[in-house]
Amino acid sequence: MSEHTLRVFEVFRQEAPSDAMTHEGSVVAADMDLACQYALSAFSRRAEAHRLWVVPREAIRQIDDPDLLRPPGDHRYRLARTYRGTIEKRRRLRARLLGEAP
């Protein structure tokens, strides 16, 4: 098997039915069927998986543009920090109404 016929496949694993799929790593294989065999032996040889996903790396679209990921504008308003203040204010209000020391 020569190097140029091999492709990379990314492998995702779900440990229990209610868990999210998590990226575990990758395998190199000549095709999808062999990749599935290798995913099984590499990532669930000791029965660690409830389910595996095997995805050809070229099927994955990568987004790494910083203008899209971390736009330079002031986005503090999205951080919902004021909610934390609201919780504190509500605690003080309740204490005052109930006649407790704030």
Place this chain on the structure above:
Amino acid sequence: MRPAARDALAHALLATADDELVLGYRDTEWTGAAPILEEDVAFSSIGQDEVGHARLFYALLHELTGVALDYRARRADEYRHACFLETQTAPRYSPDGSHRGGSDWAYAIVRQYLYDLFDAERLAALRASAWDPLAQAVDKVQREEKYHLQHGRMWLERLAGGDRVARGRLEAALARAWPHALALFEPTEGDDVLLADRIIPVGSSELRDRWLERLRPSFSAHHLALPAERGRSGGWTVTVAASAGGRSGRHTPDWTDLWNEMTSVYRLDPAAVW
């Protein structure tokens, strides 16, 4: 179970366990030497499964005879596996830098596939055994064999439909394998008693025909020759002589090497408890 049937079943279980142990050992020798890293893991994992199945069959043998067999504490000629399985296929790299060649990945794949199909048919027969513990134990093993069969089929298809080099290696490996693969069906002692008492309700020649029948679709799809001809009525005539011996303890020099290695630690101190 009458005593003659029990003795015969003990022979059959020992042969089965030894088959799995020896092939499993040889498969794991590919760790670090298979075509790619992923295949190292996959093929060694198959080998580990086979060793696990060997343990199960040794345990059944214990249950049947009441005697716990230490699989290492036997002379080399007391093992009953088929000689097909003892042949070294992986290269050897010594710490001193020397390298023993003669390795053959195509042969390793062919052997595994032909053996797994034989094993699948044998397991189906064992599952129908009148001896309940055996019939029950086989279920788990059968489920594990699914992975092995898929793996073998994929490689066979890829070698058969590959370039001239791949195809050539596959054909050479098959031609070399047939006499030894056919010896998988060498009957164990008391085979006829097992059949008569329905302890193993499929005889060795019937098992061989089922195996050939199972090989037929993929081999004909890839225009690969079988070591037998199929008559109009569906009966098979084998055209290659089987190289028997293993089931009666007659083995090849490769087995002497492997036995020496497998038992080397045990023989340092046979009384030691592990």
